Structure formats: structure tokens, C-alpha cells
Amino acid sequence: MDDLIAARLQMGISLGFHIIFACIGMTMPVLMAFSEWRWLRTGKQAYLDNTKAWSKGVAIFFAVGAVSGTVLAFELGLLWPQFMRHAGPIIGMPFSWEGTAFFIEAIALGIFLYGWNRLNRWVHWAAGIVVGISGILSGIFVVAANAWMNSPSGFTWANGKAINIDPVKAMFNDAWLSQSIHMVLAAFVSTAFAVAGVHAFLIIKKGANKFHRHAVKTALIFGSVAAILQPLSGDFSAKDVAKRQPAKLAALEGLYKTSKPADLIIGGIPNDKEQKVNYAIRIPGGLSYLAKGDASAEVTGLDKFAKEDRPPVIITHIAFQLMVIIGFLLALAAVLYIIFSLKWRQVLLKKWWLCFIAFTTPLGFIGVEAGWTVTETGRQPWIIYGIMRTKDAVSTMPGLHYSFYAITTVYILLSFIIVWLMRRQISTIKKYYPSANNK
Amino acid sequence: MLSLIIIILGTTFLLYTLLGGADFGAGIVETFAGKKEEGTITTAMAPVWEANHVWLILAVVILFTGFPQVYALLSLVLHIPLMLVLLGIIFRGSAFIFRQYDVVQDNSHKYYTLLFRISSFITPVFLGMVLGAMVLGRITLDHSKSFLEVFIFPWFNIFCIAMGIFSASLFAYISGIFLVGEAENDVERKMYARFSKRAMLTTMLMGLLVFGAAYLNGHNLVKEFLQSVYSIVTVFLATLLCPAIWHFLNKEKNKTLYLRVGVGMQVTLILIGWFFIQFPVLIKIHDGENLTFFNTQAPDATLKQLLIALIAGLILIVPGFIYLFRIFKIRGS
Numbered sequence: 001m002d003d004l005i006a007a008r009l010q011m012g013i014s015l016g017f018h019i020i021f022a023c024i025g026m027t028m029p030v031l032m033a034f035s036e037w038r039w040l041r042t043g044k045q046a047y048l049d050n051t052k053a054w055s056k057g058v059a060i061f062f063a064v065g066a067v068s069g070t071v072l073a074f075e076l077g078l079l080w081p082q083f084m085r086h087a088g089p090i091i092g093m094p095f096s097w098e099g100t101a102f103f104i105e106a107i108a109l110g111i112f113l114y115g116w117n118r119l120n121r122w123v124h125w126a127a128g129i130v131v132g133i134s135g136i137l138s139g140i141f142v143v144a145a146n147a148w149m150n151s152p153s154g155f156t157w158a159n160g161k162a163i164n165i166d167p168v169k170a171m172f173n174d175a176w177l178s179q180s181i182h183m184v185l186a187a188f189v190s191t192a193f194a195v196a197g198v199h200a201f202l203i204i205k206k207g208a209n210k211f212h213r214h215a216v217k218t219a220l221i222f223g224s225v226a227a228i229l230q231p232l233s234g235d236f237s238a239k240d241v242a243k244r245q246p247a248k249l250a251a252l253e254g255l256y257k258t259s260k261p262a263d264l265i266i267g268g269i270p271n272d273k274e275q276k277v278n279y280a281i282r283i284p285g286g287l288s289y290l291a292k293g294d295a296s297a298e299v300t301g302l303d304k305f306a307k308e309d310r311p312p313v314i315i316t317h318i319a320f321q322l323m324v325i326i327g328f329l330l331a332l333a334a335v336l337y338i339i340f341s342l343k344w345r346q347v348l349l350k351k352w353w354l355c356f357i358a359f360t361t362p363l364g365f366i367g368v369e370a371g372w373t374v375t376e377t378g379r380q381p382w383i384i385y386g387i388m389r390t391k392d393a394v395s396t397m398p399g400l401h402y403s404f405y406a407i408t409t410v411y412i413l414l415s416f417i418i419v420w421l422m423r424r425q426i427s428t429i430k431k432y433y434p435s436a437n438n439k
Numbered sequence: 440m441l442s443l444i445i446i447i448l449g450t451t452f453l454l455y456t457l458l459g460g461a462d463f464g465a466g467i468v469e470t471f472a473g474k475k476e477e478g479t480i481t482t483a484m485a486p487v488w489e490a491n492h493v494w495l496i497l498a499v500v501i502l503f504t505g506f507p508q509v510y511a512l513l514s515l516v517l518h519i520p521l522m523l524v525l526l527g528i529i530f531r532g533s534a535f536i537f538r539q540y541d542v543v544q545d546n547s548h549k550y551y552t553l554l555f556r557i558s559s560f561i562t563p564v565f566l567g568m569v570l571g572a573m574v575l576g577r578i579t580l581d582h583s584k585s586f587l588e589v590f591i592f593p594w595f596n597i598f599c600i601a602m603g604i605f606s607a608s609l610f611a612y613i614s615g616i617f618l619v620g621e622a623e624n625d626v627e628r629k630m631y632a633r634f635s636k637r638a639m640l641t642t643m644l645m646g647l648l649v650f651g652a653a654y655l656n657g658h659n660l661v662k663e664f665l666q667s668v669y670s671i672v673t674v675f676l677a678t679l680l681c682p683a684i685w686h687f688l689n690k691e692k693n694k695t696l697y698l699r700v701g702v703g704m705q706v707t708l709i710l711i712g713w714f715f716i717q718f719p720v721l722i723k724i725h726d727g728e729n730l731t732f733f734n735t736q737a738p739d740a741t742l743k744q745l746l747i748a749l750i751a752g753l754i755l756i757v758p759g760f761i762y763l764f765r766i767f768k769i770r771g772s
Binding site: 056059060062063064066067068069070071073074075076077078081082084085086088089090092093095096097098099100102103104106107108109110111113114115118119163165166167168395396397398403406410414417421424425427428 | 485486487489490492493495496497499500501503504505507508510511512513514515516518521522524525526528529530531532533535536537539540541542543582586590737738740741744745748749751752755756759760762763766767
């Protein structure tokens, strides 16, 4: 295997693995703190049971997230030493803030998980809030560093070196806000729907009880709000990408030729040879409107870029379609949930609705993976957009594919163990939690 | 500004050695103490181990932000041992948490424990080898040489292996002393005290071995050591603390606080001693100018922002960290 491909795949697998745990680590503390707050206010056993049951799962996810995050901190250098050599001083600042936020998260989580009987209830609850806030902040800092790769700023590039470095400007680059909002919302959508889905599935299989019903409710409250906001944030991101990274926009839309107006190409299979997307639905002027806010505006296609500067179209386009479809489906679920809770509460326990929610379990995470595929593949061939190519950043050590095999094997193994562990945890719900025996 | 960052980096490294060391060491202690100690060790480490390991992340971030060339070169030439450290970290963390949170007790427990113990031993060995490679001076800048010369020999040699074993036994010693204070009854306490004594002797022996191995590998550590007055003083003081700690380990009622402060001071002194031999070199290069704090430092604007983040961070982290330890690590509160 080619070393560059091996390094890219290893980075992709490592990020793709870590992001799931990172999403859960950001979202679950908020859900747990909310549930504990409900318990403190209402005294309902189900809320307490939910908090405790979730915290056992979160302990596992958080630990695996922490170790896979440590791995990434090293992999940045192990795989891309040339990149880090130049980028380290520029984007080190968000990473050092991220380190701080993550540190606080780890401390507060230790207090939250193990402090049940040692602390005042409200102090315990406050620890949960601190976990949630610091988790979200650490997510935002890391995304800001990634955003800089898409929208490099805060330095001058001269003779293959960065001079006049301004880390503050680098951190608050043009992409940090749109990317951060999109990622935080995505974390909430994916985790909340996964939680709701699992509990809905258990209601279908084992019958309704207070434990599962409260869990679905808590999860869908957060999931719905985030899922409805997400398409708006997506629109904000798309306009931003259109401005900053026209090549990425063209690749994810499958726009080979610069057009005025440009059609919105939905679905289909891009064909690089023929330079067109087959079997797609086209909405005339749609892309012009979405990207520029004007249905007759010109949108830059891939033909404006030299061959060696074009991102791969097929992967980017398909991943983008997948992300958007999932986004809209979950937004629809959210709207339905809100309507049903306000008007037709009885629907919420109907089997078809529970099946639908159970079906959404993996969707959010698939969407997150697809979204990262879009942003990372869509930035290629650059590692720092317009400044440094990925192939110039890769480690010169021969045999990188062995690292790739090792990491991949370990992560696949861990994924199986975690799924298996979660099933074992679920199997003991009735034993440990009184509200699970209470209709 | 640079000196402050160096001090914080050093402190982070020290705290990782102490806390992360106690954590890896716990796996080594468990290997020797056996199954009956699993409960105590799990209870002792569970609330704090994740926070202990964040010191490593912080050290890495300071390194790649403040001294990017050092980070880049290390990651390149020490790819293999660092990768092995990472695999160790993944297995250690996952196996420990799986063992603790797997609600069903069956055979799988055996595998988690096995994985936990092996990785607790291997990780410090490779960490020590990485450190050894940084100081030995076999790292080459001429990458047209053979694969072995560029990517293997700098870290695969007697000196680095000795450093690796020294780290593992030091970690076991730190952990043994830490666990004396965590013991749930008298028998257990005596057992940890006995273990700590053996680990102390082993660590001293391994320390001598490191000097010997350095001599064999043509790295004149003894001479460098004798030229640095501070190093002689600190290592002397660290050795002086040994009988004192031994004395407290023999006491019927072990003085937890004295023991912990004692071992903390020893490790601090040893690292300060090492720092004075090394300073300002971060990576010794075989065929070129050594990488030092001074010739690799990031531009001032970066160092300033890094320092702000670190100081603000530490103001938040340190009280939180103390609070965490107060809740879980001070008996009777």
C-alpha cells in the first residue's frame, strides 16, 4: 500500500472512531445533568435511574474517547510531521485551550461518576453541568483547529515557512464559527437520536416502562431542537464553503462545469471521465440560490481548477448526499415529535412511531461520519488549504501501512467489545433499576 | 516567557511521571500481588486515572506548540516506539474501564485483566525507551541512511532498554507507595509496604544499570553527571530519602502523607538532576546541531498565547484536581 494512502486511511479511521466517542462525551453529560435536574425537582425515580444507567455507559465511552484522543494528539505528528512542524505554532493555541477544557471535563467526570454518595446532590449535579460545558468547549476548540486547515489565516507564508504568526487570528479563522456550530449540533443530533432509538427499540421488544419512556423523552427533547437547527446551520456552512473553498463546494455538489445559473444536483453517481453526474435529480438554479442567495448567480465548477488541485468528486459528492438526506430525515422526525407531543401524545407510544425512532439509532452517527468525509476529502489535495499539499506533509518513514493495520485492527476489535458490553449492560437494566419494572 | 513555559512543561512532565506513573505502576503491582488486590487497585485508581493521563496530552500540546521541530523530529524517527506506547495506552485504558464496568462477571474478566497488566508494563518501557533515544544521541538527520540506522537503532539499544526497565520499576515503586495509603486492611498494607521496598531496591539497581548501559553505548553519562553540581546534589538528596521512606514503611501505622510526599520529592529531585545534565538539549543529534529549547522555540506571539492558555488553564485545573483528590484520596473525609 502506498504510504500516503495508508497514512490518510489511518487518520480517517482514527478520527472516524474518535468522533463517535467525542460526540457522546459532549452530549451525554448534558442529557444526564438534565435528567438529574428533573429528578431533583420532581423526585421521579425514572429520571434518577436514567442518569445512573447512562453514566455507566458514558464511563466506558469517555475512557475510550480519552485514549483515542491521546492517540490522535500523537498521530498528528506520527503521520504528518511536516504539517505539525509548521502548523503547531499557529494552531497550538486552540489545542492548548482544548487540553485545558478536556482536563476539566475529566476531573468533573471523575467527581460526577464516583461522587454519588460523597457529595451534596446539587454539587453533584453541578459537576455534571461542568462536564457538559467543558466537553462542548473542548469540541469547539478542536474544530477551530480543523477549520484553520480549511481556512488558513493568522500567518504569512514565505519561502516555505510561516512568518508573522498570529495565533488568535488563526484560531478565529473564517471557518471556525460555521464548523463549530455544525459539529456541536451534529453531536447532539447523533447522540440523542441514538439514545432515543435504543430505548425505543427496547420498548418494542420488552414492553413500555417508566425507565425507557423517560429516557426516550429526555433524549428527543435535545435531539429535536438540535435536528431542527441543523439544516439552518448547514445552509450557513454551505454559503461559507462557497465563498472560501469553491473547489470543495463544486466537488460536494458534483458541479464539473462553471454554470450560471447552476442546478442543484441531488443524488446520482459522478462520472469523472464524462465530467458529469449520472442519474441525478436536477433543480434548475437551485445551487445558485443555496450557495449565493440568488437563483441566477454564477457558481464556480471544477473546470476552473487545475487537475492537480481538484478534490475527489465521487466520495465527496456521495458522502454529502448521504449527510443531507440524514439531516433532513432527522429534522422531519424532530418536527413530528414536537407536533405529536403537543397535539397527539398517544402517537408517541404507537408501534410504528417507536419503530421509526428505533430506525434512526445509527443515522446521526452515519451523518457525522459522512460530514467529516465531506470536509476532509473535499479539502484534498491540500492539508492546509492552498498552502501545503497532503503528500508533502506525510511522514517519510517507510512502511506506514503497518501502523495502519495495527490501529485498524485494534479499533475494530474495540468497537465489537463496546457493542457487546452495551448489550450486557442493557440486559441488566431490570435488575438494577426499579423504574424499569414500573409501567 | 520561554523559561516559564519550560518550567510548566517540566512540571507537567513531572506530574505525569508521578500520577500517570502511579497508574501504570498499579498494573505492575497487581501482576505481582495477584487477583485479591484487584478490588483495592480498581477502587483506588478509578476516579483519578483519566485526569492523571491528561498531563501527557498537555505535555504533548506544549511540545508541538512551543517546540514544533522537536515534536516533528521525534514523531518521525521514533514512530515505532511511540506507536507502541499508543497501543499500550489504548489497551491499558480500555481494559481497565471494561473490567470495571462490565456488569456481568465471567471469563471475559480474565482477558481484561491480562491485557491491563501487560499494557501497564509495556507502555512505561517504551516511554522510557523514547526518553532514552532523546538523550543518547543516535538520532540522525541524514535520512538517506538505511532504515535500521534511521528508524531503529536510535531507540533499540542497551541504553534505551535500560531506560525502559528503569521507568517501569520507578513507576511500580511510585505506585506501591501510593497504594500503601489505599490499603483496606493491615495485611494488605504490609503487603504493599513489602512490595514498595523491593521496588525501591530494584529501581536503584536499574538506575545503576542505566549508567552502565550508557557507558557501554559510548554515552558518557557518568562524566556529564559529575560535571553538574546540581545533579550530584539532587541525586544525593533523593538517595538520602530512601532510608527515611524505608523507615516509614516499617512503621506499624504507615504515615501515608509522609510516604507520598517522600516519593514525590524523590521523583522531583531525580528529574531535576536529569534536567541539569540535559539542559538545554531536548534531542541530542548524532550528526548535526542538537535540538534545544532555544533553537526550536516557536515565535514569541505563539509562546505568549500558549502561556496565557496554560496559566489560565492551570488556575482552573489545579483547584479542580485538588478537589478531586480531596474527595477520593483523603481518608475519613
